[in-house]
Amino acid sequence: MQEETGEKKTSPIREIIDPFIHIARAPRALWGINATYLIEGMCYFGIIALLAIYFNKTVGLNDVQAGWIVGAFTGGITLAMFFFGELADRWGVRVTLALSLVLMFFGRILLSGGELLGGTGMWSPVFIASVGGLFLVVLGYGMYQPAAYTGVRQFTTKKTAAMGYAALYALMNLGGFLPGILSPPIRGAFGITGIYWVYTALTAVSVILIFGILSKKTVERALRAARKENTGSEEEVVREKKPFHLGTWIREHPLRDVKFTFFIFILIPVQTLFAHQWLTLPQYVDRAFPGFVSDNMEFFVNLNPLLIFVLTPLAAAITSKVDVYKMMIIGTFVMAVPTFFLAIGPNVFLLFAYIVLMSVGEAMWQPRFLQLAAELAPEGKTGQYMGIAQFPWFLTKVVTSLYSGYMLSNYVPESGPQNTEMLWLIYGGIAMITPIVLFAARGWMAGKLKTTAVGEN
Helix, strand or coil: CCCCCCCCCCCHHHHHHHHHHHHHCCCHHHHHHHHHHHHHHHHHHHHHHHHHHHHHHCCCCCHHHHHHHHHHHHHHHHHHHHHHCCHHHHHCHHHHHHHHHHHHHHHHHHHHHHHHHCCCCCCCHHHHHHHHHHHHHHHHHHHHHHHHHHHHHHHCCCCCHHHHHHHHHHHHHHHHHCHHHHHHHHHHHHHHHHHHHHHHHHHHHHHHHHHHHCCHHHHHHHHHHHHHHHHCCCCCCCCCCCCCCHHHHHHCCHHHCHHHHHHHHCCHHHHHHHHHHHHCHHHHHHHHCCCHHHHCHHHHHCHHHHHHHHHHHHHHHHCCCCEHHHHHHHHHHHHHCCHHHHCCCCCHHHHHHHHHHHHHHHHHHHHHHHHHHHHHCCCCCHHHHHHHHCHHHHHHHHHHHHHHHHHHHHHCCCCCCCCHHHHHHHHHHHHHHHHHHHHHCHHHHCCCCCCECCCCC
């Protein structure tokens, strides 16, 4: 005889629809974060897509030097999160977001206006201004993303948590797709610095939104509502704020947690596929698909962010009650396997299938990973855990950039015989390490990561 649980069964369709309804009713403070995250996605991806060309044509660096700058910039952002991720816990989400966006605004002013100083080459005035601007953006972004995810944790409830994290990730990717539409006509008319000034203006809009939407009253109202939904009381649990002490910081550091450390570092193999989105895929499409596909390379390269925008909320809604660790295994597997499609040889249909299925896998696991990092954090340490969780991504960017150029020159040279099949066979084998090891370690990890997408503890 079945036990009666007293729980009302809901239809599968209702379970998919409900998370969207809950997030639509989310507090104004959360949508303030979402709006700036969309804009920042446009600015970040729009700038980075043209950054190497900017340092080639405007600053006068060669390909190797420009590559160093782009690598230092992207890696520096992730490294900055490692050190500055905890600032949102200390200063509060509102103050940290405002400071981070102000830093990025002034950094982009220097980047956009650097050519007005004149000169070319390493250590020229334009070089110093541009690198100085990127440095300010690195500092700002190191605070920005952990603060945004800290805000999601604070402003959502058990019902809205999964969709809150998914919406943030999806909006960033929508922002990453929009420069493909916005940039070409403006760049054609005013050059790279012209579109950079547009992104600078958009950053100013984000600053205004943070100060306008995330007022103290709005934030307090959102916090009270979330506390009432989660604990039944609007009263804040006051915890004593301890002064910073290096010894305590080391003893309580997240990397001392062996299972947490294992979990974030084992994701590096599959994360290399993210890095190949800009390190390998553009050149591969351009060199291995002459004609229509090569002429429209930007469409294929920028298709992933659009798919992520559509797929991430759906994946979160459909899998909202599936154990997070299980979803990490399935999602990383789905993301890694289609890499072997490209190992069959250059074929436009296989290329399209790779991009679509890889995006499905990414939508299944990446937002859940960010959610998991936030939810594993002890109270008051969400920003720190989010920053630490990004450190392997820094290593991925650095390590992948060390061999991607060599692999391209040997297997997909601009002229001469190509062996693209071997290139993607190797990359597929690297990516598959993650789901295989996650699956093998599921028994050891049992109990550590028992949390579901709806935020149940």
